[in-house]
Amino acid sequence: MTFAVTTKTERDLTGSAEAALHVAGASLTDGSHGRVGLEIEAHCVDPADPRRRPGWSELTSLIDALPPLPGGSAVTVEPGGALELSGPPAEGAPAAIAAMTADRAVLRAEVERAGLALLDLGADPLRPPRRVNPGPRYRAMERFFEASGTGVPGAAMMTSTASVQINIDAGPRDGWAQRVRLAHALGPTMIAVAANSPMLAGCFTGWLSSRQQVWGQLDSARCGPVLTASDDDPSTDWARYALKAPVMLVNRAGPEPGSEPVLDWVPFADWADGLMLLDGRRPTVEDLDYHLTTLFPPVRPRRWLEIRYLDAVPESLWPAIVFTVVTLLDHPQAADVAAEIVAPVAHAWDLAARVGLGDSRLFRAATRCVEMAAALAPDSLAEPMGLLAEMVARGRCPADDFADLAVRHGVAGAVGALTKGEL
Template identity: 70%
Template structure:
């Protein structure tokens, strides 16, 4: 457990100062996952924002915040935020199950699209911006500091693309009963390559085809694996300890002094906690550790619940079925058993899934079985979306193939404009 230290007068320490790496590890383990039933689901959907009159122009911060201020109340209760590059994110509250979360998010998406269209903006659901160069518009101090950190660490190009040119659909699920954590976290990782192949929707970045179906996943793979790689240890039998080990080995990105300041050089959090290195001329606090965890971006991130972060942003026609599929494969015992078997041979093929999508025979076979299992369990209001996803998977096509065809026919500017105007 993380412990606090009692401070003598004049000692200079603080009440929540961490005394060692082992104390930091205990703090992480204690808060990693929450024991409880499965069922509740939360969704986050990011969309690139385009000027309907000039899709090559990136709307500015004042324009975006004005459009958000003009929004009517959102019926599903989502929060609205702006990503560093101007992508607009809806973050829905956790609801009783996937179907409820999807219905609420769909209502909020409809209100958001209509209001932004009235302001002259279109919201495009793609995994990466296919048209505009990377550029930050959010002036937040955290993002300024992250930008400097990536440049100093030699990953400036990938870091800028990650922050300002990528978008995802994130599915948040409960950790479930403690007795099943290891199997649940292993399955969430094992599903990664198959779900990446199903949702790959970013064949272009900055005006060029990259040769990858999911350029978003490629961008993440170009960043530091200690910060962005999977968290599982050799066995995966103790995900809480795996996460603590991962977090303490990861280099510190930002320190508050009091504003976020990038850390020059490679300083694992464990070294700071053990006092081998002092950042800001001090030892870390539990608040520093909690903030450090927010600068780690593994494909599955424990936050009491599980954040599943590896999906490309996909169209309004299929994100509901994608979200339902992933939640079902993790929360329904029968579907989970089938998914574990179906994905066993492709559980670590992250790069191949991002590069070729469903053209890989083994990934295609796993995808067909997983989507079919979800389709059998889908409620009536998701049937249309599930049928469209099932058809695409059966044909071995991912969304990137459809977008690439559109670009070949209309050009990248024309394709983006069509999507921004709501044309399917």
């Protein structure tokens, strides 16, 4: 999903100070709020052989044969073969949900026609990590993670995880700090509500959101929250974060261009100031913009706010989870109340991913937040909001349901039955 286009130039940067100004200036767009864009990933599996990972040509042929999607989403293949729908921005959560629901229905039908199925889990519960997308960016990312000592979680992140991503307007400038703080503070509570990945590569991990566990094992300079101790100026915070983060990839110049991994720890600021040269040169503005695409915090400024901390969840629940997050951020009164509700667990990222609503503080926060969103939901979302409210009231998350299925039927049996609609 794209809210805006950043103009790029090949002009060299004069140093880290100019780089910081560029990042801060392009971090958030001053304006109203209300638009919502959704990006939803799902694992692609073979119901007849759940351990098989469909190949690149098989998936690209499927996508090439797709009819136009009614909601205007683009379809892409993630490194491990998951399919992602990226929708255009819509006015409000209900419109965005309706458009994405229509697109997912078409995609699911075409996937099934090809003899495959979509699996809505935050992590692949059965297959070991393996990349099928041959893109040079992903090959280079693999080498970077291996060199940095995070090869195992890096491979799992790229090829075995799936998420629901929500994009919302940044809103008026004078409210940025409060809005960004709340987007982060909601994270642990909503991770606990949406946790849907108790297994990874055939094993129970001991975490309800193994997807969040994997992200937590990666470099915090690249994947940790952007907030600082003061968090009063999100644009400056993002610039500081981006310049401290090590460079992952460089677009190589010359007759054979492509992405090259940086196998040493080189903060972008050092490259910009000429303390280190990569590809034998100083960085350009285009290099800086590319560097920003390799940073994966749970809330990422991209002129709008990109909320990245939710597991992929079943079709029956994701509309309610999306509506809850957007309502708690965009509805003025709900936002004020939500900020107070989630304050006691605002930094409990790992706890939420491990035990979900089994923690009493997270349970209380989730119950109140979901009840508040349900009271504001339109009739079109009454059914999914009712299901979500009931689940949360029982202290359960989607991961609990899948874990129960896996214990009863085995992992392969649970995956196969889910994709065939038998459970």
